[in-house]
Amino acid sequence: MKIAVAIKQVPLRDSPLRLNSAGTWIDENNLSFEINEPDAYALEEALQLREKHGGEVIVISAGPARVSQTIREALAKGADRGIHVDVATLDTLRVASLLAAALKAEAPDLILTGLQSDDLGYGQTGVVLAELLGLPSSTIVMQVEIHPGKVRVKRELEDGWFQHIEMPLPAVLTIQSGLNKLRYATLMGIKKSKTKEIKVIGAADAPPASAVIERLYAPEKNKQGQIFDGDPKAAAAKLVEKLRFEARVL
Amino acid sequence: MSVLAIVEQRMAGEVLAAAQQFGSPVVAYSIDLPYTADAYAGAVEELVRKVNPTLVVFGHTYQTRDYAPKLATRFGRVLIGDVIAGKPPVFVRQMFQGKFNADVRLVGDGPHFVSIQAGAWRAEGSLQVETFSPSTTSHQVAEPPFRESARAVDLTAADIIVSVGRGIKEKENIPVVEALAQALGAELAASRPICDAGWLPMDRQVGSSGQTVSPKVYIAVGISGAIQHLVGMKGAKTVVAINKDPDAPIFEVAHYGIVGDLFEVVPALVEEIKKNK
Numbered sequence: 001m002k003i004a005v006a007i008k009q010v011p012l013r014d015s016p017l018r019l020n021s022a023g024t025w026i027d028e029n030n031l032s033f034e035i036n037e038p039d040a041y042a043l044e045e046a047l048q049l050r051e052k053h054g055g056e057v058i059v060i061s062a063g064p065a066r067v068s069q070t071i072r073e074a075l076a077k078g079a080d081r082g083i084h085v086d087v088a089t090l091d092t093l094r095v096a097s098l099l100a101a102a103l104k105a106e107a108p109d110l111i112l113t114g115l116q117s118d119d120l121g122y123g124q125t126g127v128v129l130a131e132l133l134g135l136p137s138s139t140i141v142m143q144v145e146i147h148p149g150k151v152r153v154k155r156e157l158e159d160g161w162f163q164h165i166e167m168p169l170p171a172v173l174t175i176q177s178g179l180n181k182l183r184y185a186t187l188m189g190i191k192k193s194k195t196k197e198i199k200v201i202g203a204a205d206a207p208p209a210s211a212v213i214e215r216l217y218a219p220e221k222n223k224q225g226q227i228f229d230g231d232p233k234a235a236a237a238k239l240v241e242k243l244r245f246e247a248r249v250l
Numbered sequence: 251m252s253v254l255a256i257v258e259q260r261m262a263g264e265v266l267a268a269a270q271q272f273g274s275p276v277v278a279y280s281i282d283l284p285y286t287a288d289a290y291a292g293a294v295e296e297l298v299r300k301v302n303p304t305l306v307v308f309g310h311t312y313q314t315r316d317y318a319p320k321l322a323t324r325f326g327r328v329l330i331g332d333v334i335a336g337k338p339p340v341f342v343r344q345m346f347q348g349k350f351n352a353d354v355r356l357v358g359d360g361p362h363f364v365s366i367q368a369g370a371w372r373a374e375g376s377l378q379v380e381t382f383s384p385s386t387t388s389h390q391v392a393e394p395p396f397r398e399s400a401r402a403v404d405l406t407a408a409d410i411i412v413s414v415g416r417g418i419k420e421k422e423n424i425p426v427v428e429a430l431a432q433a434l435g436a437e438l439a440a441s442r443p444i445c446d447a448g449w450l451p452m453d454r455q456v457g458s459s460g461q462t463v464s465p466k467v468y469i470a471v472g473i474s475g476a477i478q479h480l481v482g483m484k485g486a487k488t489v490v491a492i493n494k495d496p497d498a499p500i501f502e503v504a505h506y507g508i509v510g511d512l513f514e515v516v517p518a519l520v521e522e523i524k525k526n527k
Contacts, residue, residue, distance in 0.1 A: 014495075017349060026346070092319075092328045119346055122331055124319035127287075131323040136288060136389045139316045156459055157312050157395055158260070164393040165286065178446025210327040210362070214340065215353040218497070225501060229509040236518035239490065240526055242506050247467050247488040249410055249434070250526055 001055040003046045006113040007039040009070040038114025042175040056080045075193035076185035087203035094206040096128035115174040130172035137172040254303035261309030266375025268366045269307045282383035286390035287317040304360035322363040329363045334370045347476045348499035403453045405461045410436035417472020421449040433523040441479045457482035475500030
């Protein structure tokens with residue numbers, strides 16, 4: 001089966017983030033980037049499904065030139081080829097439209113992506129992509145079973161509940177982190193990835209944005225909290241005093 | 251600005267309250283159909299075309315996340331999901347896992363689509379809720395929801411919870427926080443990544459997909475405080491945060507915090523607690 005995985009490049013986890021001078025987005029200078037964590041689980045699931053059912057795994061990512069590095073890393077983990085939609089927009093509907101246009105020609109049997117991005121965090125690209133391609137979708141997926149012509153998934157609900165949903169293929173699934181164990185790229189994988197194809201496509205027409213980020217800012221600090229810093233021992237002593245006399249649990 | 255509220259049992263009062271703040275007239279509907287994404291997208295699409303509102307408001311539930319983006323796409327819109335404040339035309343939502351807030355402005359004519367975060371509005375709305383049960387077709391078949399085996403650990407009964415996050419770095423370091431839990435007579439819990447990695451069992455997870463707890467004291471160790479975690483513990487009477495990043499969102503909900511290296515702070519804390527016993 002042919003599986004496409006839509007991945008996003010986001011700032012390296014725990015990067016110190018600063019705002020740009022316009023206060024509309026982060027300052028991307030001097031930042032390192034990596035694959036969005038839930039997308040890494042989607043890629044892993046695709047690789048495992050290929051091991052079980054045979055076929056091909058294509059990774060696709062929309063973003064500026066730096067994105068090709070993250071695609072290359074996915075190829076090193078074992079994806080067969082890459083598609084880079086070279087575009088700077090962040091708008092969910094526009095990104096999904098560009099991904100849909102590129103994937104239409106590929107006609108994959110299954111499209112996987114992470115349930116949300118660590119930057120914008122809208123958690124919608126997969127569902128919007130499905131709608132644009134006229135495909136069924138399911139979100140926050142914990143388990144994928146392929147049957148002839150259809151897929152059965154275990155979906156996460158709130159408070160420890162789950163549900164199984166079945167739908168015809170092709171379909172789009174958004175994958176929850178933690179449903180499998182991530183592999184590392186092997187030396188051989190890294191070597192092989194250098195000869196694998198990454199097709200670059202320019203931005204095509206996409207619908208206009210229906211919402212814009214007007215301002216990005218640090219949330220107002222909670223003034224009520226008391227912070228103890230400095231020497232760990234002294235801070236611990238102050239905290240224990242609060243636990244004893246205020247919270248009264250000691 | 252006319253508003254259509256889509257009401258589920260979950261978050262019903264909050265959605266009605268938000269809808270009433272966002273505009274008027276407000277009409278509210280609950281969808282009476284077995285849930286699939288296909289069926290609900292079709293049903294609510296029909297409802298939106300019938301009611302023709304400027305704004306459609308949802309609770310940001312797992313169900314909304316599953317079908318509302320599909321619905322919004324049919325109207326050429328992006329769902330402004332998980333908003334914590336604001337009113338039309340500007341809503342506030344968190345980005346970068348809670349490190350920043352963003353003011354997001356709606357552009358163009360309605361209908362626009364917004365889902366509100368659980369706990370962000372008081373559940374004080376009240377309004378007649380109509381039922382909508384159209385005939386729709388779905389390519390999807392949903393089986394009844396289920397829980398994995400009964401939970402071995404009931405965190406909801408604990409007075410004190412020590413909860414551990416990514417800051418613990420590796421499984422071999424778990425005893426560091428175990429010692430703290432033991433010194434306090436507390437239950438040990440964790441944020442999602444720790445359970446995903448198998449460092450602690452799933453039934454010790456606190457957060458939107460785990461347990462919702464409200465102990466007397468909740469000590470978050472090395473937990474940055476993504477919203478999915480906060481919704482599971484912000485009912486705690488006293489929240490203590492220990493984190494090396496002074497900008498971590500967990501400090502926003504903490505009553506007491508220590509900014510520092512947990513591998514220094516936690517052992518110091520254990521020693522101090524033992525002294526006070």
